Amino acid sequence: MADLLLEMRGITKQFPGVLALDDVSLDLREGEVHCLLGENGAGKSTLMKILAGAQPADAGDILIGGRPAAVTSPARARELGVSMIYQEFNLSPFLSVAENIFLGREPRIGKTPFIDGARLRRDAEEVLRHMGVTLDVRLPVNRLSVAQMQMVEIAKAVSVNARILVMDEPSATLTDHELASLFTLIGELRGRGMGILYISHRLEEVFQIGDRATVMRDGRHVATRDVADLTREDIIRMMVGRELTEEFPKVSLPRGAERLRVEGLTRDGLFHDVGFSLHAGEIVGLTGLVGSRRTEVVRAIFGADRLSAGRVFVDGREVAVSSPRDAIAHGVGLLTEDRKNQGLVLGMSVRENITLANLGELVRGIFVKGGEERRVAEDFVRELQIKTPSVEQAVQLLSGGTQQKVVLARWLFTNAGILMFDEPTRGVDVGAKTEIFRLMNALLERGAAVLMVSSELPEVLGMCDRILVMHEGRLAGELSRAEATQERIMQLATGGGRRHG
Amino acid sequence: MAEGAGAARMDSLRRNLWTFGPLVAALFLELAVFEMIGRSQDNPGFTSFNTMMMVLNQSAIFGVMAVGMTFVIITGGIDLSVGSLMAFGGVLSATVVRHGQSPAWVWILLGWCAALGVGMCAGSATGLLVTRLRIPPFIATLALMSSLRGLGNLLTDGKPISPLPPEYTWLGRGQLFGELPVSVVLFMLVLAAGFVLLNHTRFGRYTRAIGGNEESARLSGVPVMRVKWLVYTLCGALAVMAGLMLTSRLGSGDPKIGLGDELSVIAAVVVGGTSLSGGRGSIAGTFVGLLVVSVLNSGLNWIGVETFGQQVTLGLVILAAVLLDRVKGE
Numbered sequence: 001m002a003d004l005l006l007e008m009r010g011i012t013k014q015f016p017g018v019l020a021l022d023d024v025s026l027d028l029r030e031g032e033v034h035c036l037l038g039e040n041g042a043g044k045s046t047l048m049k050i051l052a053g054a055q056p057a058d059a060g061d062i063l064i065g066g067r068p069a070a071v072t073s074p075a076r077a078r079e080l081g082v083s084m085i086y087q088e089f090n091l092s093p094f095l096s097v098a099e100n101i102f103l104g105r106e107p108r109i110g111k112t113p114f115i116d117g118a119r120l121r122r123d124a125e126e127v128l129r130h131m132g133v134t135l136d137v138r139l140p141v142n143r144l145s146v147a148q149m150q151m152v153e154i155a156k157a158v159s160v161n162a163r164i165l166v167m168d169e170p171s172a173t174l175t176d177h178e179l180a181s182l183f184t185l186i187g188e189l190r191g192r193g194m195g196i197l198y199i200s201h202r203l204e205e206v207f208q209i210g211d212r213a214t215v216m217r218d219g220r221h222v223a224t225r226d227v228a229d230l231t232r233e234d235i236i237r238m239m240v241g242r243e244l245t246e247e248f249p250k251v252s253l254p255r256g257a258e259r260l261r262v263e264g265l266t267r268d269g270l271f272h273d274v275g276f277s278l279h280a281g282e283i284v285g286l287t288g289l290v291g292s293r294r295t296e297v298v299r300a301i302f303g304a305d306r307l308s309a310g311r312v313f314v315d316g317r318e319v320a321v322s323s324p325r326d327a328i329a330h331g332v333g334l335l336t337e338d339r340k341n342q343g344l345v346l347g348m349s350v351r352e353n354i355t356l357a358n359l360g361e362l363v364r365g366i367f368v369k370g371g372e373e374r375r376v377a378e379d380f381v382r383e384l385q386i387k388t389p390s391v392e393q394a395v396q397l398l399s400g401g402t403q404q405k406v407v408l409a410r411w412l413f414t415n416a417g418i419l420m421f422d423e424p425t426r427g428v429d430v431g432a433k434t435e436i437f438r439l440m441n442a443l444l445e446r447g448a449a450v451l452m453v454s455s456e457l458p459e460v461l462g463m464c465d466r467i468l469v470m471h472e473g474r475l476a477g478e479l480s481r482a483e484a485t486q487e488r489i490m491q492l493a494t495g496g497g498r499r500h501g
Numbered sequence: 502m503a504e505g506a507g508a509a510r511m512d513s514l515r516r517n518l519w520t521f522g523p524l525v526a527a528l529f530l531e532l533a534v535f536e537m538i539g540r541s542q543d544n545p546g547f548t549s550f551n552t553m554m555m556v557l558n559q560s561a562i563f564g565v566m567a568v569g570m571t572f573v574i575i576t577g578g579i580d581l582s583v584g585s586l587m588a589f590g591g592v593l594s595a596t597v598v599r600h601g602q603s604p605a606w607v608w609i610l611l612g613w614c615a616a617l618g619v620g621m622c623a624g625s626a627t628g629l630l631v632t633r634l635r636i637p638p639f640i641a642t643l644a645l646m647s648s649l650r651g652l653g654n655l656l657t658d659g660k661p662i663s664p665l666p667p668e669y670t671w672l673g674r675g676q677l678f679g680e681l682p683v684s685v686v687l688f689m690l691v692l693a694a695g696f697v698l699l700n701h702t703r704f705g706r707y708t709r710a711i712g713g714n715e716e717s718a719r720l721s722g723v724p725v726m727r728v729k730w731l732v733y734t735l736c737g738a739l740a741v742m743a744g745l746m747l748t749s750r751l752g753s754g755d756p757k758i759g760l761g762d763e764l765s766v767i768a769a770v771v772v773g774g775t776s777l778s779g780g781r782g783s784i785a786g787t788f789v790g791l792l793v794v795s796v797l798n799s800g801l802n803w804i805g806v807e808t809f810g811q812q813v814t815l816g817l818v819i820l821a822a823v824l825l826d827r828v829k830g831e
Contacts, residue, residue, distance in 0.1 A: 304720055328722040342720055345713035347780045356710055357721040359703050366702045392516070410721065 003030045004066065005195040006051075006082075006164055011060035013046055020046045021057070022219045028164060028195040033186060035206045035227070036199045038216035039239055039429030041399040044199050047216070048166050051197075052084040053077035064164070083157030084166040089149050093142035098124035100141055101155045127159045131185060147178035154185065165189065166197045171205060172426060175290040183209050201429060203232050217241055240431045247434060248462030251441045255465070256280030258316060259449040260332070260418045262301060265310035270296045271473035274310070278418060278449040283440060285464035286453045288493045292470040294453045295337055298420045302334040303327045314418065328357055333416035335407055337423040337453075343407045346396035350388050351377035353395050353406050358414045380409035384439065401432030408439055419443060420451040425459060437463055457486050471495045520774060523825055524789045528796060535800035547803050554682065560795035561688035562750075564788070566743040566766045567773075568695035569736030571787045574770055575699075575712045576729055577779025578631065578638035580736050583766060585649035586623055587744030587759035590616040592653050594745055595662040595754020598669060605666040613672075616741050623649065624737020628730030638733075646763070653756035663753030673750025684746050691739065696784040708732060712779030768815070769794050772822040793818065 006028040013021040021043045028034050036044050049055040051062065053071040062069050064080050071077045077084070091100050098121050099106070107119045124137040133151050141149060150170060157165050171179050186196060186209055198210065206213055210227040215238040222238045236247075261277040271293040278284055286294050299305045301312060303321040312321055314330045321327045324334070336342040344353055354377045355362060362373045377391040386405045388398055395406055404424065411419055421440070425433045440450050440463070454460050460467055467479045469492035476492040532548050539547045546552065566583050573580045594612030601608025623645065630641040675683040699705035707728045710718040719725045748754050773790025775782025797818060801811045 302720075323722075324720050325722040325724055334720065336720060341714065342716050345710050345717050345780070347713045348710065352706065352710070356706075356718070356723070359706060363703050366704065367697075368701055368703060368706060370701070 004028070005030050005064070007061075007063040007066075008047070008051065009061045009063070011047060011050060011057050011062075013043075013050065013055070013058050018219075020219050021050075024060075024216065024219070024221045026214055026221070026224070028197060029211075030163075030195060031190050031193045032211040033190055033196045033198055033209050035210040035213040036197055036216070037203075037206065037213055037235060037239060038222075039401070039431055041218075041401075042216040042239075042429075043219040044216055045168065046219075048084065048168065048197065048199065051077070051164075052082060052166065054084075078160055078162075081161065081163035082166070083160065083162035083164070085150070085153045085157065085168065085170065087169050087172060089153055091141045091149055091152060094140055096138050096140055097128075097135060097144070097152055097155075098137040100152055101127060101137075101159055103156075105160075123159070124155070127155045131155060131158060132188060133185070145178075146173045147175070147182070150174070150182065151185075154189075158189070162194070164195050164197070166199075168199045169201065169427065170198070171200055171202060173290070179205075201427065203235055206230075206235065207232075215239055236430055239429070247430070248459065249434060249438055249441065250463055251444070252465070253281035253444055255282055256447065256449075259314065260301075260451075261313040261316075263311045263313075265297060265300060265312075266308045267296060267300055267305065268308045271300075271470075274470075274475050276468055276475065276478070278451055280417075280447045280449050281444050282465040283444065283450040283452055283463055285460040285467040286451055286470065287455065287457070287460050287467060287489060288470035288476070290455065291472075292493065293473045294470050295422055296473075297470070298334060298422055298451065298453055301327070302332060302420065304334070328414060328416070331415070331417040333357070333411040333414055333419045335404075335411060335419070335421045335424055337426065339403055339407050344395050344403060347394055349392045350381065350386065350395055350398075350406055351391040354380055354391075354409045354413060357410050361413075376413065377409075380413065384409055384412075385435075401428045404428055404432070404436065408436065412439075412443075417448050418451075419448055420453070422453045423455065424452065425454070425456065433459070457489060460484075460489070461486065469493050520783070521785060521789060524772075524774065524786065524793065524822075528789060528793050531793065531796050531800060535796070535803055538804045542804060544803070547800060552799065552803075554680070554685065556792070556795050556799050557685045557688070558682045559799065560791045561682070561684040562743045562746045563762070563766055563769060563795075564688045564791050565691050565746065566740050566762070567769050567787050567791055568691050568784060569739035570766050570770050571695070571773075571775055571782055571784055572699065572708055572732045573638070573736045574767070574775050574777060575708055575779060575782045576732050577712045577715070578729070578732070579642065579767070579777075580624075580627065580638065580733065580740075581642040581763045582623065582627065582645035582649055583736065583740035583743075584759035584762040585646045585653065586620055586737060586740040587747060587762065588756050589623075589649045589653040589656075590620050590741030590744035591748030591758060592657050592662060592754040592756050593619055595665060595669075595748060596656060598665055599662055599754075606668050609666070609669050613745055616745060617738055620737045620739075620741025620744075621734050622737070624734040624740075625730060627737065628733035631733065632726040632729050650756075657754065657756050659756060661753045661755040661757075665748075665752055665754065670749050670752050673746050673748070674752075684750070687742075687746065691742070692784060692788055699784055704728065704731065709780060709782075712781070714780070765794075768819050772819060774822075774826055776826070790822070793822075 004027050008026045011021050011024045024043065024047060038044050050057045051071065053074045053076050062071055069080050071080060092103065101124045102120055107116045107123060108114060109116045121137050128135055135148060135151060141152060170182060174182060190196060206227060212224060213227050213230060214224040215222040215235060217239060256279055258277050258279050263275045265274040266272050274297055288294050300307045303323045303326050312319055319330050321330065340346065351374060355373055359368065362369050374391060381388060381391055384405045387402050395403055424436055428436065443450060452464060461484055465481050467484050467489065469476045469489055471493055472495065476495065479488060535547045539545055570580060570583065594616040597612035597615055598608050627641055627645055630636045631638050671683060673684055677683055677686055699708065707723045710723055711725055711728060715725060744759065747758055769791045770787050771777060772793055773786035775786060794815065797814060798811050801814060
């Protein structure tokens with residue numbers, strides 16, 4: 001058995017009102033990828049923050065390389081060889097790749113305070129070459145793609161000789177191709193004896209790169225197993241603590257009247273001549289590779305961005321949508337991909353977030369009817385089983401899946417008949433995903449039409465009645481539920497499927 | 502149902518205590534300290550009705566401006582033009598009154614209305630610069646601060662307009678029911694209106710939503726530009742109102758008033774717990790913040806500490822308040 005790089009024993013952490021971690025133990029061997037799995041709120045992030053020195057544990061020991069280590073601060077963690085890559089990168093956007101890699105450790109000219117720019121660049125190039133990555137180290141970081149930024153983060157870790165690398169959902173925003181190169185790099189680092197703790201919601205990845213997996217639930221350690229001994233069903237059962245009967249609770253309803261039709265949608269330089277329709281009672285998937293401009297299309301329909309050309313029809317009548325306000329007035333709703341920055345007002349309460357898009361309903365004269373507003377919010381909290389101590393709780397204190405339900409409640413309250421969901425299950429755990437799908441079904445039964453933008457092919461295939469595939473800003477094709485397969489979608493998404501060629 | 506209501510009420514009570522508790526405690530601490538020091542100097546009575554009314558009367562003018570500023574800061578903006586707007590509004594009304602015929606009160610009302618109208622125009626111009634032309638509020642209002650100050654001086658050739666008819670001084674020096682200064686009453690009315698507007702109307706909710714996350718607000722159908730424009734318009738009108746109160750109290754239309762007052766007003770708002778990064782803040786907080794600053798100044802006067810010492814202390818209080826906020830945030 002390889003040497004243990006890290007042992008965390010009996011880690012316990014209490015937050016006001018919640019026991020976030022209850023006697024959790026975890027170890028990491030030299031040269032392994034150890035996947036950490038669990039639903040939102042299971043305690044994975046807290047455990048990793050304790051390891052990275054961002055938060056103190058209330059009880060428990062951490063041993064690094066067999067010796068007890070007091071990880072009192074992020075700086076101390078780095079000295080001990082622990083590097084953490086968060087979902088939100090810690091990069092300075094206007095500094096170059098090289099400057100970012102060596103931030104705080106710049107080589108200097110002799111003993112002067114001046115930075116040795118030439119050596120900085122050489123060292124950075126050396127680190128990247130070692131990783132097998134080609135990247136111009138003089139580029140400012142804000143000109144890089146997400147995948148490239150991630151490489152810079154990894155380069156930072158490599159350059160400080162980290163032995164333990166923690167990656168929090170590294171795949172969330174990567175394309176398949178980028179993911180493949182990330183996995184190659186992870187394999188490379190593992191081969192050099194680095195231990196990698198890998199957090200992800202995508203179970204397929206566990207089987208692609210994981211050596212061992214640890215499952216957590218409700219702040220407790222459930223099991224640690226070799227990935228080879230596990231099945232997807234095992235993992236899901238351990239995560240949710242019960243059998244998940246249906247991951248995709250698809251209901252098929254008769255196709256109703258047309259609710260939305262768009263024709264010739266164009267936004268110069270981004271997408272061209274996009275046209276489709278949505279009918280009551282159906283979920284239409286909009287999929288494609290990252291960069292195929294799906295998000296841009298739904299944002300434009302919603303009036304969040306301007307269209308260069310195109311027409312939008314709601315219930316058969318042409319409408320002018322020049323702002324989200326107009327769209328909402330016509331009964332169109334958009335659940336954005338990035339709910340923290342474009343969905344919620346984090347500092348406001350659950351109540352205020354739920355009613356924000358339809359406050360007009362709760363107003364007499366210029367005054368908001370306080371009692372009625374609270375009742376509306378409480379009804380939604382009950383109906384959607386939003387886990388919050390009260391409707392006055394600030395949403396920033398809630399977990400990802402719960403926040404997503406708050407956004408959903410907001411759109412349910414607008415009574416929108418046309419709902420567009422942009423990556424509704426991103427960063428949401430398995431149990432909550434199924435709940436979100438059930439809510440979509442409930443919407444359909446009320447006569448709504450749903451457009452679901454998603455990169456997750458299993459959920460697109462599992463939930464949608466029709467699937468639209470985009471490629472480089474154009475609709476590459478449409479597949480019915482019966483004819484759709486992963487292969488056919490990928491063929492269209494990669495530009496290889498001119499059916500009417 | 503009743504249970505939920507009870508829990509929610511407890512929740513908001515707890516949050517209010519958490520928000521205002523330390524600030525109110527600081528206020529009482531100040532009062533106690535000044536009373537004690539005063540007594541030891543054989544100068545008791547700092548906490549009497551008369552002194553407290555004097556403190557309120559002194560904070561009334563800043564207070565009216567601070568209400569408008571609280572709205573602006575909650576949207577994540579800033580308004581540096583309020584000091585100049587005070588002076589411009591004051592001299593404008595004084596000019597109207599000086600050129601007026603009898604009866605004086607008609608022309609005084611005319612002057613006040615004209616000034617308030619100009620204040621709203623100036624504020625709405627700021628609003629348009631910030632929303633339509635996307636000029637950062639700091640820059641837009643910095644420019645306006647300079648131009649309005651200049652306009653005020655041009656209008657009067659840099660000299661104060663005096664004397665003004667005695668009726669004019671009613672706003673700043675008048676009393677209702679014998680004891681109650683008109684400016685204090687006005688201040689209380691503005692405070693109450695601001696409180697209701699921020700907490701119980703759609704406009705107030707939208708103001709806080711924009712400050713909390715402008716993009717989320719826009720994507721939820723909040724008319725972001727209109728709300729911001731209205732917020733600056735409100736702030737402009739209240740700045741002129743404060744200018745009229747001060748001009749009336751001085752009895753002359755002085756283009757030099759309000760120099761640097763924008764910063765004192767911002768300080769009071771910040772001491773009151775409103776966050777300069779937007780989204781978080783309250784009228785009640787601003788009121789207590791004003792009192793903390795105002796009691797401090799009066800109290801230091803009371804125990805014989807002069808202006809320079811007061812400035813130093815005020816700086817320390819601002820720092821302490823912001824540090825307190827930081828600690829609470831964690």
